[in-house]
Amino acid sequence: MCSDIDYHFVGEGVVPAGQTALHYCLHAQGTYDEQRETALCLIKYGASIYQKDSEGNTPLDYYDRNKCSQYEVSTKEEKKDELKKLLIVPGELLARGPEAIKAFTYEVQNGKITMVNSRVMFLGKEGVGKTSCVRSMLAKEFKKEVPSTDGIVATTVFHTVNGDCNKWKEQKDVDV
Structure with a gap:
């Protein structure tokens, strides 16, 4: 999944002190697909949505404030909610590793979570x-x-x- 992603918007500029790549990804202006794929890849390989930066902000705090100017206007709020649901992986699954996270995100995407x-x-x-x-x-x-x-x-x-x-x-x- 991660090998086909265009990382150009994540790689531009310098990540401020205390921020992770996931902070930067969810703060940056990218298309929905770019942000979704990049964020899921980062989480799959250990990034945490609960990690706080030096100012106490989580990556989701940045995403909540993100204007998402490259998203389609008519579906922007729906897409933002959809991505937030995908990114919230329970700690029990994070502890089980990348395969469990991959299975979880697949199930969430397909509406099959129990x-x-x-x-x-x-x-x-x-x-x-x-x-x-x-x-x-x-x-x-x-x-x-x-x-x-x-x-x-x-x-x-x-x-x-x-x-x-x-x-x-x-x-x-x-x-x-």
């Missing part, structure tokens, strides 16, 4: 950190003086495919 739900139960003695572990998963601040949980507490959490898969959110008002 979401799997799991249940996790934390069991243990009082004061061992079950509540702190769940709070950590939800990116909530650690509180040293949290009282022990009395009884059973069910917390439903989720993450979305079109967001950072490392950030879990608590879902309110759900029957367990």
Whole structure:
């Protein structure tokens, strides 16, 4: 896939300090096909959409601000959304390497992604950190003086495919 790509818009100029090639690719003005193929190739070989530059911006932050002046005007927003969905590869797949990423992006492109739900139960003695572990998963601040949980507490959490898969959110008002 990567050998047929025209890299001319990625190679022009100097990438600012702290930016990766993926930052530059999604910030540059290229056609949809150029940006799509180049970005997917970079991700396939290890680039991360979660890597922040020296100013705290991810490649997707740059893409959100990109005017995409070389995209067709009538489909620009649709194409931008489509590319963002393609680029968001769960960390579990990134860890499995290029073949898993390639399979994932193929499935996303063809609308064949299956979401799997799991249940996790934390069991243990009082004061061992079950509540702190769940709070950590939800990116909530650690509180040293949290009282022990009395009884059973069910917390439903989720993450979305079109967001950072490392950030879990608590879902309110759900029957367990």
